Amino acid sequence: MSASWSFADAIFYFIALLTVVCGAYAVASRNIVRAVFSLLGTFLGVAGLYAMLSADFVAVVQIMVYVGGILVLLIFAVMLTSRIEKAGRSNPAARPLAASLGVLCGLASLVLLASLALLAPWKQTAAGDFAPTTAPLGEALLAEALLPFELLSVVLLGVVIGAVIIARRDPEVGG
């Protein structure tokens, strides 16, 4: 707790900067391909922040699901829906009035949330040591969280069937 930065602090600020800058580029870029690829930095940065919060299992799941799954899905959607010669202006903003109202909403909520985060008297306990969370998480998922866990598998089944039906090539034939 010295006044100088420790090594862990430097890592935190580096990861936080990576996360926010990549997220800002994903929002601001006019090229949807670049926006999607810049999300890679955001997802990896959030995984790093999870690891710094001692949530090792969630960090690995974040990399596997977001980087390995959702990002690939987004890239597929971009490749299937936009022509490559128009990629440079594939991500237009709304009309100027609507866009400035949107940015204003974002800034207002940022001021609100940041001042809330910094000023509210959060009740904090000292963070414990780093400990693996996988084994207790597995026990929790098969004990007190068993019902939501099983419901989630039903939800996933419904999502897979629904996505196949929605994206089917010819809804009239055989529907």
Added chain:
Amino acid sequence: MIHVGLQHFLVVAALLFCLGLTCVLVRRNAVAILIGIELILNAAGLNLIAFARFGGDLLSGTVFVVFLIVLAAAEAVVGLALIIAVHRRLRDIDLERSDELRG
């Protein structure tokens, strides 16, 4: 050991949330709006883990975030299927021009 506390993580999550909100409000490409929703969900997960870590019960926060990640993946799958269906019908995913249902 670590000098950064709860508030540092909350500020990062607030920044991510506001970026996602701005993306949803400003962009017209449907894929960009899904990107904004993913940013918002990431901010929520970061908040959950941060509160769990500094509130003393990391395990329940971890369970919440695992469920959140699964639901985010489900949302992305359905959203992208809808985008592909809209693109097949209208040849465009610009949400200001996809107004076939407007009365």
